[in-house]
Every structure is written in structure tokens, then in C-alpha cells.
Amino acid sequence: MSFSLTVNGATHEVDVDDDIPLLWVLRDVLGLTGTKFGCGVALCGACTVHLDGVAVRSCVLPARAVSGRAITTIEAVGETPQGRAVQAAWLELDVIQCGYCQSGQIMSATSLLAHTPKPSDADIDASMSGNVCRCGTYKRIRAAIHRAAEGRAE
Amino acid sequence: MTGTQLDSPGRRGFLRTSAALGGGLVLTLVLPSAMRSSWADPAAPAFAPNAFIRIDRQGLVTLVMPMVEMGQGTYTSLPMLLAEELEVDLDQVRLEHAPASDALYGNAILHVQSTGLSSSVRAFWTPLRQAGAAARMLLIEAAAKQWRVDPATCKARHGVVSDASGKRQLSYGALAEAAARLPIPPSNSIVLKDPKDFTLIGTPARRLDTAGKVNGQAKFGIDAIVPGMKVATLAQSPVFGGKVKSLDEKAALAVKGVHQVVRLEDVVAVVADHMGAARKGLAAAAVQWDEGEHANVGHEDIVRQLVEASSKPGVVARNDGDAQKALASASQRLDAIYEVPFLAHAAMEPMNCTVHVRKDGCDLWVGTQAPTLTQGLVAQVTGLPPASVQIHNHYIGGGFGRRLEADGSVLAARIALHVDGPVKIVWSREEDIQHDMYRPHYYDRISAGLDAGGKPVAWTHRIAGSSVIARYLPFLYKDGYDFDAVEGAAEPPYAIPNIHVDYVRVEPPGIPTAFWRGVGVTHNVFVVESFLDELAHAAKQDPVAYRKALLGKNPRALGVLTLAAEKAGWGAPLPKGRGRGVSLQFGFGSYLAQVAEVDVAADGTVRVHRLVCAIDCGLVVNPDTIAAQMEGGSLFGLTAALFGSITLRNGRVEQSNFHDYRPIRMNETPLIETHIVKSAEAPGGIGEAATAIVAPSVTNAIFAVTGKRIRTLPIQATSLAAS
Numbered sequence: 111m112s113f114s115l116t117v118n119g120a121t122h123e124v125d126v127d128d129d130i131p132l133l134w135v136l137r138d139v140l141g142l143t144g145t146k147f148g149c150g151v152a153l154c155g156a157c158t159v160h161l162d163g164v165a166v167r168s169c170v171l172p173a174r175a176v177s178g179r180a181i182t183t184i185e186a187v188g189e190t191p192q193g194r195a196v197q198a199a200w201l202e203l204d205v206i207q208c209g210y211c212q213s214g215q216i217m218s219a220t221s222l223l224a225h226t227p228k229p230s231d232a233d234i235d236a237s238m239s240g241n242v243c244r245c246g247t248y249k250r251i252r253a254a255i256h257r258a259a260e261g262r263a264e
Numbered sequence: 265m266t267g268t269q270l271d272s273p274g275r276r277g278f279l280r281t282s283a284a285l286g287g288g289l290v291l292t293l294v295l296p297s298a299m300r301s302s303w304a305d306p307a308a309p310a311f312a313p314n315a316f317i318r319i320d321r322q323g324l325v326t327l328v329m330p331m332v333e334m335g336q337g338t339y340t341s342l343p344m345l346l347a348e349e350l351e352v353d354l355d356q357v358r359l360e361h362a363p364a365s366d367a368l369y370g371n372a373i374l375h376v377q378s379t380g381l382s383s384s385v386r387a388f389w390t391p392l393r394q395a396g397a398a399a400r401m402l403l404i405e406a407a408a409k410q411w412r413v414d415p416a417t418c419k420a421r422h423g424v425v426s427d428a429s430g431k432r433q434l435s436y437g438a439l440a441e442a443a444a445r446l447p448i449p450p451s452n453s454i455v456l457k458d459p460k461d462f463t464l465i466g467t468p469a470r471r472l473d474t475a476g477k478v479n480g481q482a483k484f485g486i487d488a489i490v491p492g493m494k495v496a497t498l499a500q501s502p503v504f505g506g507k508v509k510s511l512d513e514k515a516a517l518a519v520k521g522v523h524q525v526v527r528l529e530d531v532v533a534v535v536a537d538h539m540g541a542a543r544k545g546l547a548a549a550a551v552q553w554d555e556g557e558h559a560n561v562g563h564e565d566i567v568r569q570l571v572e573a574s575s576k577p578g579v580v581a582r583n584d585g586d587a588q589k590a591l592a593s594a595s596q597r598l599d600a601i602y603e604v605p606f607l608a609h610a611a612m613e614p615m616n617c618t619v620h621v622r623k624d625g626c627d628l629w630v631g632t633q634a635p636t637l638t639q640g641l642v643a644q645v646t647g648l649p650p651a652s653v654q655i656h657n658h659y660i661g662g663g664f665g666r667r668l669e670a671d672g673s674v675l676a677a678r679i680a681l682h683v684d685g686p687v688k689i690v691w692s693r694e695e696d697i698q699h700d701m702y703r704p705h706y707y708d709r710i711s712a713g714l715d716a717g718g719k720p721v722a723w724t725h726r727i728a729g730s731s732v733i734a735r736y737l738p739f740l741y742k743d744g745y746d747f748d749a750v751e752g753a754a755e756p757p758y759a760i761p762n763i764h765v766d767y768v769r770v771e772p773p774g775i776p777t778a779f780w781r782g783v784g785v786t787h788n789v790f791v792v793e794s795f796l797d798e799l800a801h802a803a804k805q806d807p808v809a810y811r812k813a814l815l816g817k818n819p820r821a822l823g824v825l826t827l828a829a830e831k832a833g834w835g836a837p838l839p840k841g842r843g844r845g846v847s848l849q850f851g852f853g854s855y856l857a858q859v860a861e862v863d864v865a866a867d868g869t870v871r872v873h874r875l876v877c878a879i880d881c882g883l884v885v886n887p888d889t890i891a892a893q894m895e896g897g898s899l900f901g902l903t904a905a906l907f908g909s910i911t912l913r914n915g916r917v918e919q920s921n922f923h924d925y926r927p928i929r930m931n932e933t934p935l936i937e938t939h940i941v942k943s944a945e946a947p948g949g950i951g952e953a954a955t956a957i958v959a960p961s962v963t964n965a966i967f968a969v970t971g972k973r974i975r976t977l978p979i980q981a982t983s984l985a986a987s
Contacts, residue, residue: 126520126540126541127520127521127522127540127541129544130540130541130544131540132542133888134538134539134541135540136539136717137487137535137538137539138495138538138540139375139537139538141489142480143480143483143486143487144479144480144481145480145487145613146484146486146612146613146661147486147539147690148542148612148613148922149616149922150693150921151923152920153921153923154612154927156495156612160290167825175896179450183480183807184479184480185479185480185481185554188478188479190312194550197478197479199679200474200478201474201475201478203472204470204471204888205474205476206335206471206474206478206667206894207335207336207337207892207896208333208335208474208611208612208659208660208661208662208663209335209473209482209484209659209661210336210484210611210612210613210661210662211612211661212477212478213480215787216478220529233634234930235929235930238930239929239930239931240816240929241919242612242899242922242929243612243927243928244610244611244662244664244898244903244927245335245612245662245896245900246895246896246898246899246900246933247539247892247895247896248899248928248929248930248933249895249933249935249936250892250895252930252933253928
């Protein structure tokens with residue numbers, strides 16, 4: 111039985127088994143490859159998307175379970191003010207190295223700012239420590255979140 | 265606009281002629297005129313004076329990147345070299361991944377098209393500036409001809425040529441076709457800019473690869489989408505060398521979306537509409553394995569083999585004076601054994617490769633550090649000529665040496681031979697960690713003798729471990745000598761009169777080895793710098809002062825050490841329970857010193873608060889990239905020092921994902937500072953330097969706090985717990 115998924119404002123009919131994680135529907139069925147596969151068990155955050163504005167790990171979230179909810183991916187996060195500010199701060203401070211984890215980092219950071227507009231370092235640690243970066247860009251991610259929060263990067 | 269013709273004989277698809285061009289062409293830029301063929305292809309670029317630059321009639325400048333971007337910033341630094349001499353702005357250029365070609369894109373240091381050993385800027389420093397300058401000279405000449413003036417009176421800036429008065433101007437796009445008809449200047453006539461005239465090199469230019477990395481548009485290998493493509497995942501024997509015994513193909517095929525099960529001797533792949541179905545199908549297949557001869561190999565077997573092999577002399581890498589004699593007559597002698605574990609690369613992008621094998625050819629969409637190696641090996645397994653194997657390179661989601669290996673592409677091609685149409689093969693994280701090719705486990709025996717004043721007069725160091733060079737670059741492996749395995753050990757920066765360094769090659773059973781970020785230096789600098797610290801302690805001297813006294817003949821090393829110590833406030837009081845450690849290295853053509861500030865909790869947990877890096881990497885191309893690599897390299901090495909270990913039990917890698925092969929995270933990240941020494945020396949590499957140096961600066965700081973010497977990595981908190 112197919113079901114509908116609302117991704118970045120568009121509705122798609124999807125026909126996959128009930129237990130198939132959202133990540134694979136986004137990447138392989140809908141072709142939205144900005145959301146990345148890193149670990150498959152919610153340990154690294156590369157697959158982070160927003161579900162009704164809140165950061166979730168799409169690699170362990172069955173797609174059918176989120177039918178009817180608003181899913182936002184990295185491809186559309188720039189349509190929100192926080193997402194735009196985060197993307198701009200990321201570029202301004204040249205946060206990125208390989209870039210593979212950064213979709214997830216940006217989705218987590220945007221969700222953080224949407225709920226905590228002026229995060230402390232402790233807030234950043236709490237929200238961002240689930241997102242792994244093997245290139246080691248954490249220092250710049252922290253600085254860019256503060257920069258985005260100050261609104262200077264918009 | 266006189267002098268331009270649509271059917272310019274110079275308009276050519278330069279890249280298409282590449283197969284006919286001999287090696288060395290690119291590096292010397294001697295382009296035989298016969299090779300400037302008269303392609304009448306309207307799609308060909310207007311002006312392509314060499315393999316790196318294409319300029320079309322609209323002035324769009326395309327720079328072809330010989331080395332691949334995997335985070336190290338090469339897609340910014342290499343364009344800076346080209347753009348500096350070509351006289352274009354970075355926002356005027358567009359980048360393209362190079363196709364596979366050693367002849368056109370070979371790395372002068374590694375002799376093949378290979379992104380490794382922190383060599384991109386070092387290898388392409390001169391060739392790319394020459395390529396840019398040659399193109400600029402041709403464009404200026406084309407304008408001068410049109411204006412009937414001396415080219416020497418014209419100048420180029422921002423993609424525009426101006427005459428002496430500045431009144432007449434022609435854009436590169438307008439000049440492209442005319443420039444294409446001019447003879448390429450011989451390499452000895454190419455004039456490079458004086459470094460004092462650089463406007464781009466040395467500036468903190470913004471990265472060119474990141475716009476698409478903030479909005480999901482950048483394409484990594486794993487993001488390749490080819491029409492008609494299926495998605496597959498695979499399982500290999502959990503014991504290296506094992507074979508497939510049985511599987512439940514029916515159960516796999518019963519999963520919705522699964523199309524096919526490919527069973528080869530050593531691998532099972534499930535081909536499906538999407539990765540979700542492929543993973544579910546593979547689980548349902550419940551593959552059973554014949555584990556083979558390595559089924560009983562354990563960690564203790566690996567260590568025992570190293571202990572035994574290292575008891576005998578190895579191949580001599582350095583022998584100055586008479587170290588044994590000096591050791592025997594020294595007033596104080598120190599002996600130690602150091603050991604570092606196997607390490608996985610664990611790049612964020614799991615191994616993957618998209619392949620389409622046809623009767624007449626094969627296409628691969630993959631992120632690779634070694635396109636030509638991949639092309640050759642895939643040609644072998646598919647039975648196709650290498651020229652029929654097209655490598656479409658991509659951004660790499662972290663390489664760290666893993667993508668120097670072609671095993672993933674070869675396996676993908678072997679599977680794809682049995683699949684009708686293109687197939688994207690993606691490894692699970694567990695496969696990625698358990699079927700990596702690992703940084704070797706090394707075992708080092710090291711001794712030193714001090715004179716009455718505490719100065720080292722004798723030094724012996726025996727390194728035992730796998731030789732990656734012998735397998736990967738066999739033509740550079742001579743009579744048991746592996747330059748990589750001893751790098752950072754054979755030539756420590758210190759003046760020691762009697763020194764003997766040897767290497768024993770030991771290939772472990774049932775586990776493959778490979779290059780890992782920082783290569784031989786990572787292991788050796790940990791040993792050398794930790795042991796140097798032991799000597800300073802035995803001599804009752806300050807670790808910085810002790811090192812400085814041995815660096816009289818090494819001003820660049822002394823320079824970075826002095827700067828790091830000064831910036832770190834070496835010697836200034838610290839809160840109780842906190843200590844500083846220092847280390848120094850020469851590697852990849854760069855000098856680096858680092859001071860770590862660390863505390864150790866009562867339960868032994870190590871917290872690194874601050875890392876101060878001072879680097880002399882010669883002439884700086886992009887200072888911000890250097891800072892980024894000091895930050896990233898340090899954290900990569902710190903992850904390994906604190907947590908990294910791959911171990912075998914019953915022939916199987918025990919670790920499987922980020923819970924038991926743990927990366928450092930945001931909340932554990934120290935402050936990292938970078939201080940760059942101004943230098944006019946040739947550029948050195950920076951992508952791996954900080955990875956190599958961080959372990960000893962941290963373990964030396966731990967010693968300063970606890971008095972406990974860490975000689976085996978990773979650091980074990982339990983061994984540091986207050987008793």
C-alpha cells in the first residue's frame with residue numbers, strides 16, 4: 111500500500127515496505143541526495159532532517175510513520191530565516207572541509223536556532239554532539255552557530 | 265573584432281588528444297605543435313592551451329583539477345596557483361574533476377595521478393603556475409597582435425588584457441580563439457610572477473567547493489544517479505579471506521523492491537530499487553561463511569608476531585656513528601617499547617561505487633584518490649581495455665587514504681558484471697569498518713644513551729610492522745627498505761651523533777593494511793617525540809629547553825618550537841591538575857610544533873583543553889586552509905590517540921560502527937590555535953601534519969600531569985585513574 115510523504119512542501123506517493131527508513135526514500139526514491147547516509151543507526155547525524163521543524167535522524171525513522179507530517183531536507187532549509195542564516199555563516203567562516211556531514215550539521219544547527227535563538231556553548235554541545243565530523247570542523251561550526259545567532263551573517 | 269575565425273585550427277578538444285601525449289608533457293608544458301589538432305568540433309573549447317585550462321568564447325574559465333577534493337582544500341589552493349598566473353579572479357572560474365590520466369595529471373611526487381602524501385601543492389606548485397602563465401602569455405600575445413603593439417606593453421588583470429594606455433581592452437573570451445592559434449611558448453620562455461607581486465597566493469581566499477555543500481547540491485560519489493540505476497549493498501566474509509557457504513536467496517528476493525542476488529565466491533550483493541530494500545534483503549539472505557584459514561587469528565597473535573620479528577635486526581634506514589658502542593658507554597641508558605594499533609579510516613561517506621558495465625566499455629561514478637589505478641584494475645577484472653573504462657570522479661566525503669585503494673571499485677565492477685544496467689553499490693558502515701584496509705599495527709623498540717650532562721649521545725630505533733609501500737608502490741620498495749615506515753624516525757630533527765634506525769617488515773595474518781592520514785609519520789612522531797620527552801625527564805630538564813638545545817643546526821624546527829612554546833605560554837602556571845606537553849616534527853616538507861594543554865580526571869578521563877600549533881610550511885598559498893588543516897588534522901589524530909583501535913578476535917574485526925570505533929565529538933573539542941611562520945621556502949604539505957603530531961603532545965602533557973608515560977595507543981583512561 112502506498113502512502114504520501116510531504117517533503118519540502120511537495121507531496122509524493124511512495125510505495126515501500128512499512129519499515130523502510132525515511133533516509134532511503136529521500137535519497138533513492140525521491141532523488142534528494144543532500145541528506146547523507148553515515149552509520150544507519152543514529153550515531154552520527156549525517157542523515158538529519160526536520161520533522162515539523164525538529165531535527166530527527168532519518169536513518170532510523172520509518173517513512174510510513176511520518177506520512178502526513180512536514181519533512182524538510184537540506185535542499186529546502188534555506189527557505190527558513192534560520193536556515194538561511196546558518197548557510198551564510200557556514201560560508202562566511204569557511205566551516206566546511208569535505209562537506210559530507212555538513213547537511214546534517216546544518217539541519218541540527220538550524221533546528222537549534224529555531225528553538226534557542228541565542229544558544230550558549232553548552233546548548234551547542236547538547237544539540238550538536240550527535241553530529242560527527244571526521245574532518246574536525248567543530249570549532250568553526252560552534253563559531254558559525256554563534257555568528258548565525260547574532261544575525262550578522264544574514 | 266578582426267582575426268577571429270569560427271573554424272579556427274586551434275580550436276580543439278585538447279583532452280581528447282591526451283592518450284597520444286607522452287608523459288612529462290604537462291609538467292614541462294612542451295606541447296608538440298603536431299598535437300594541436302584541428303578539431304572542428306563546435307563543442308570544443310575555444311582555448312585550451314594545456315590540460316588544466318579551458319576558456320570559452322564567453323570568457324568562462326574552466327580549471328581542471330588533477331587532484332581530488334576530500335576536504336583538504338585542494339580545490340581552492342590549486343585554482344589559486346592557476347588563477348594567480350592566469351590573472352583571473354577566483355569568482356570567474358569553474359572547476360571540473362579531471363578524467364583519469366597519469367600522462368596529463370600525474371603528481372610529480374608520486375609519479376601517478378594520486379592525491380596522497382599531502383603532496384598536491386608541493387607537486388603542482390610549479391606546473392600549475394606555468395600552465396597559468398603560458399595561457400596568460402598567449403592571451404596577451406593575441407591582444408597585442410590585434411592592436412599591433414609589443415606584447416610587453418600589454419598587461420592582463422581580472423580576465424581582461426589592456427594595452428599600455430589602458431584604453432584598449434579585450435576580455436579573455438574575446439581573445440580565446442585567436443590565442444588558440446598561437447604557438448604554445450616553450451617552457452623556458454614562461455615567465456612566472458615574482459612572489460612579491462602575488463595578489464592571490466598568500467591570501468585567505470574563500471573555498472570554492474562549499475556553495476553546493478551547504479544546500480545539498482554537491483555530488484559525492486554516493487550521490488551519483490544514473491538513469492535506470494539500481495541500488496545494492498553487500499556482505500563480505502567477516503573473516504578476511506572467507507568464502508560464501510550458503511544463503512537464503514529466496515528470502516532476499518521476497519523483500520519488496522529486491523530484484524537480484526549476486527553471489528560471488530567472496531561476496532554477496534543484493535540489488536534493489538533502493539538501499540532500504542537492499543539492506544533488508546541482505547539481512548533476509550542470512551549469508552553463512554566458510555571462514556577459511558584466518559578464523560582463529562586474534563589480537564595476541566598479531567602482537568606475538570611483532571614481538572618475535574622485532575627481536576632480530578631489520579633493514580638499516582639510518583646509521584651514523586656507532587650507536588651500540590655509544591649506548592654501552594653512556595652514563596645513563598633508557599629503553600622503551602612503543603606500540604600503536606591498527607586503525608580504520610571511518611570516513612563519513614561509506615565506501616561506494618556506481619558502475620555500468622557494458623560489452624564495449626564501463627563507466628564508474630566514484631570518489632577516488634587514485635583514478636588511474638582504479639581504471640587499470642577495473643579494466644583487468646572486466647577484461648576491457650583501460651581506455652574503455654571511464655572514471656567519473658566526485659567529491660570525496662573524507663578520504664584519509666582509504667580512497668587511494670581501488671578495492672571498493674574492483675568489487676563493485678565484479679558485481680556489476682552480473683547486473684544488467686547501472687548499479688550503485690553502497691557499503692554499510694559495518695562493512696566499511698570491518699572491511700577497511702588498516703593503518704598497520706606497529707611495534708617499536710627504542711633506546712638512548714645520555715652523557716653526564718643529559719644530552720643524547722646514542723639512539724637506536726627499530727620499527728616493526730606491515731609495509732604498505734611494498735604492496736602499493738612496489739617500485740619504491742627496495743631490498744626491504746620502506747621509506748614511509750621509517751619517515752619521521754630515520755631523520756629526527758635533533759642532532760644526535762650516534763644513531764641507528766632499522767625496519768623489520770612484518771605482514772600480519774588475515775588483515776589488510778593501507779595508508780592512513782599522516783602515514784608513517786603519524787606512528788613515528790608519536791614514538792620519537794614521546795621518547796624525547798622521556799630523555800628530557802631523565803636529564804631533569806624542561807622538555808622545550810631540552811629539545812631546543814638539540815636543534816642548533818635546524819633553524820626552521822627551532823623556529824616553530826619557539827613560536828609554539830611562546831604562544832602557548834609555556835612555563836606559565838596552570839590550574840591544578842592541568843599540564844602541558846610539547847612535540848615537534850618535520851614531515852611532508854613542513855615543520856610543525858604543537859603544545860597541548862590537558863587535564864586528567866580522577867577516573868582517568870583525559871580532557872584536552874587547548875592545542876597550539878606553530879607551522880612553517882614554506883610559502884603559504886592559503887593561510888585559512890592551513891588553519892583548517894591544523895584544526896581538522898589535530899582532531900583526526902586526537903580521535904585516534906584517545907579512542908582509536910581496531911582489534912581482531914576469531915579473525916573478525918571487533919569494532920563495527922561509531923559506538924565502538926568512536927570519533928571525537930563537539931563537546932570534547934579543544935580550542936585549537938594556528939600560528940604560521942612567514943617563509944619564502946618552497947611550499948610544504950599540510951593535510952596530514954597535525955594528525956601526526958597531536959598524540960605525543962597530548963601524551964607528554966598527560967605525563968606532565970600524572971607522571972604516567974603512555975607508550976601504547978590509544979590512551980587507556982583506566983591506566984590513568986588515581987589509585
